[in-house]
Amino acid sequence: MKKSRFVASLAVGAALALGTTGCNMVAPQATTIPYSPADGVNIPESGPLEIRNALIVADDDGVNGNLLAAVINDTDEPQTLTIGVDGTAHTVRVPADGVVSFGFDGVEPLLLEGIDTPPGANLDVSFQSGTGTGVEFAVPVLDGSLDYLAEFVPAA
Numbered sequence: 324m325k326k327s328r329f330v331a332s333l334a335v336g337a338a339l340a341l342g343t344t345g346c347n348m349v350a351p352q353a354t355t356i357p358y359s360p361a362d363g364v365n366i367p368e369s370g371p372l373e374i375r376n377a378l379i380v381a382d383d384d385g386v387n388g389n390l391l392a393a394v395i396n397d398t399d400e401p402q403t404l405t406i407g408v409d410g411t412a413h414t415v416r417v418p419a420d421g422v423v424s425f426g427f428d429g430v431e432p433l434l435l436e437g438i439d440t441p442p443g444a445n446l447d448v449s450f451q452s453g454t455g456t457g458v459e460f461a462v463p464v465l466d467g468s469l470d471y472l473a474e475f476v477p478a479a
Contacts, residue, residue: 362472363392364462370455371398372417377448379464380432380475385441387477388464389432390448393424405457407449408435432475442466 359365363378373395381388396402396417406413413433417423426432440446444464451457467476 362463362465362469364460366450366458366460368455369404369450369458370402370452372396372402372404372452374404374450377460377462379435379438379440379446379462380467380472380477381438381440381442381464382477382479383442383466385439385444385464386437388435388438388440388446389426389475389477390435390462391426391432391475393422393427395422396420402452404450404452406433407451408438408446426475434477438464440464
């Protein structure tokens, strides 16, 4: 009798443990989902260069905008990044094992003229480096209402 009670207790305990923790087996864990923890976006698979926290700060009408981003080169050779917006291409040379941060560390933001995208929207921008095929990504367009972005609004 005591043995069957012990086995029953173990069975109930095991069922309770599985029942309360089993949801982790089928539900995705939020901490494993990649995301951009900033105002901008990270651009995946653009070639050997990594683009982090890309965003555009536009004027009130959304006619012109300044691209802010950090471009990271982890390779042993200089690389060129081509940024395409509405048929206009901009190229940036990034030194070996170096970083180019548009808008920071003495590097001017990249002025994108005639984007015709108001703040609050996204602008499709293509990024390509090395022999990669490149990607087109929706980059958020912001205004200067945040103090730390106010200095990046393009001059009229």
